[in-house]
Amino acid sequence: MKQSVAAFAIIAMLSLTTASVCSAFPADDQAAVPQAAAPVLDVVTLKDGSVIYGEVIEMMGGLLHIKNSMAGDIIKVKWAEVSKLAVSHPIPVHLKEGTVLIGTVEEGDPGMMKVKAGPTGSVMTVPMDAVTQVNPVLQPPVxxxxxxxxxxxxxxxxxxxxxxxxxxxxxxxxxxxxxxxxxxxxxxxxxxxxxxxxxxxxxxxxxxxxxxxxxxxxxxxxxxxxxxxxxxxxxxxxxxxxxxxxxxxxxxxxxxxxxxxxxxxxxxxxxxxxxxxxxxxxxxxxxxxxxxxxxxxxxxxxxxxxxxxxxxxxxxxxxxxxxxxxxxxxxxxxxxxxxxxxxxxxxxxxxxxxxxxxxxxxxxxxxxxx
Structure with missing residues (x-):
């Protein structure tokens, strides 16, 4: 009988100790664990209302190239068919008069795009038909x-x-x-x-x-x-x-x-x-x-x-x-x-x-x- 009482006392003490430790060091709240942020996709809106998500690679020769994980190949759309564009990563934009703007691109009114320059953060609104190239391959001097x-x-x-x-x-x-x-x-x-x-x-x-x-x-x-x-x-x-x-x-x-x-x-x-x-x-x-x-x-x-x-x-x-x-x-x-x-x-x-x-x-x- 005395042995049973002693065993019960030991178990009770261990339970109290465990409860105290748990209250002093609470378990991490699973809801508070930050999840890995999903990559921000570029958005291409066409004049017919279609929307393409992915990564804008380049625009040359009147064709916009978009990389999409769901597509097996690069998606190519005519630049003249693009109504709006949003690009999350800095990208060079070449204009007809020779100016080159480098920055992210935000959606503007249909037929317009907003280029946000990197260091200054200034925003320039550019007509899309004034753009000749986007992110072209840089050639050597000769x-x-x-x-x-x-x-x-x-x-x-x-x-x-x-x-x-x-x-x-x-x-x-x-x-x-x-x-x-x-x-x-x-x-x-x-x-x-x-x-x-x-x-x-x-x-x-x-x-x-x-x-x-x-x-x-x-x-x-x-x-x-x-x-x-x-x-x-x-x-x-x-x-x-x-x-x-x-x-x-x-x-x-x-x-x-x-x-x-x-x-x-x-x-x-x-x-x-x-x-x-x-x-x-x-x-x-x-x-x-x-x-x-x-x-x-x-x-x-x-x-x-x-x-x-x-x-x-x-x-x-x-x-x-x-x-x-x-x-x-x-x-x-x-x-x-x-x-x-x-x-x-x-x-x-x-x-x-x-x-x-x-x-x-x-x-x-x-x-x-x-």
Whole structure:
């Protein structure tokens, strides 16, 4: 009996002690534990009333890219269809006149957006149709693009035939300058007898006065044994305009470029046998480049026309049309057709020459992409 009373007393003391400790150190209130804050999503409201939640990645070429965890791919909507926009993270907004605003974006009236600058917190209301780009990929000070391709064939035995062709292009583009160099060399002989040999080189520098308007200076050199031509030289300068730049359009047209230029030129032809000729002419040139499928396929066109200012029926014309196919990173194959027409050829020669070149080589482009 005494043992039972003692055990009961011990249990009672332990219970009182536990209650005292619990009252002195209360358990954490589960309701008071802060929950992890859900990430704040960007909000895109379309003109038809649809609302898209996610993370705004960029807007280029008239397309707004939105990352959504529920979608397997990036959602792309036309910028012209966006009515309101809210972006929770600081983002650069590029305007038509060249201004760049960096900050978060708050919803405004339909067709308007409020950009809240980071350090100062000032808010600027901007029309959405005044925005050209949002969070574009920043490019290096100078972007280099180009290619060098070559073709070679040879036969031996009953026939001895050798053909060599090399074509190349190089463009260096900064904010205000663009340097362009083009080159071509073609050689062929049959059993030691020359059957074709011609070379061409062009160097051109463009100075951009505005984002689209530029002034160029160019020099063109050409040699062709079977045109009786030692050297054809054309020095020219004049205005040009960049009609299409990368990012102007969306979809498959996003990397397309096009420019046109024209100006006076000094044109000289030094022949081997025929009498040399020199004249003042005009120069009109167009260059169009259309990369497709992330630069896996490129279609291009380039021409130069040199009409005489004394006699408009007298002109020289050269044109390159081709495609370039990326096989592996840097390795590319190309097919080019070059047409040259001179309506006053040297005696004993024809006015038109066509070159068909199938080549393999190296292509590069330092343009940064997301």
């Amino acid at each position: 972007v280099y693009t180009g290619s060098i391709n070559a073709g070679y064939s040879q036969t031996a035995g009953n026939a001895s035939l050798k053909n060599i062709s090399v074509i190349g292009d190089f463009v260096a583009r900064s904010e205000q300058l663009r340097l362009t160099m083009l080159g071509r060399y073609v050689y062929g002989d049959n059993n030691g007898s020359l059957i074709t040999r011609n070379a061409r080189g062009t160097i051109k520098l463009d100075f951009f006065i505005t984002k689209r308007f530029f002034w160029f200076a160019s020099a063109y050199f050409e040699n062709d044994f079977f045109q009786d031509l030692k050297l054809r030289t054309a020095i020219s300068s004049g205005p040009g305009y960049q009609w299409i730049e990368r990012g102007d359009y969306g979809g498959i047209f996003k990397d397309m470029t096009l420019y046109v230029e024209a100006g006076p030129a000094y044109f000289n032809e030094d022949f081997r046998v025929a009498e040399d000729r020199a004249s003042f002419r005009g120069r009109v040139s167009t260059k169009w480049n259309w990369p497709l499928f992330d630069d896996r396929l490129t279609i291009y066109h380039y021409h130069e026309i040199f009409p005489s200012l004394q006699n408009f029926s007298d002109f020289f014309f050269t044109m390159d049309n081709g495609i370039r196919l990326k096989i592996l990173e840097g390795l590319a194959s190309g097919f080019q057709v070059t047409t040259r027409y001179n309506n006053r050829p040297a005696p004993g020669t024809v006015p038109t020459d066509n070159l068909y070149l199938l080549t393999l080589g190296y292509a590069f482009d330092t343009t940064r992409k997301r």
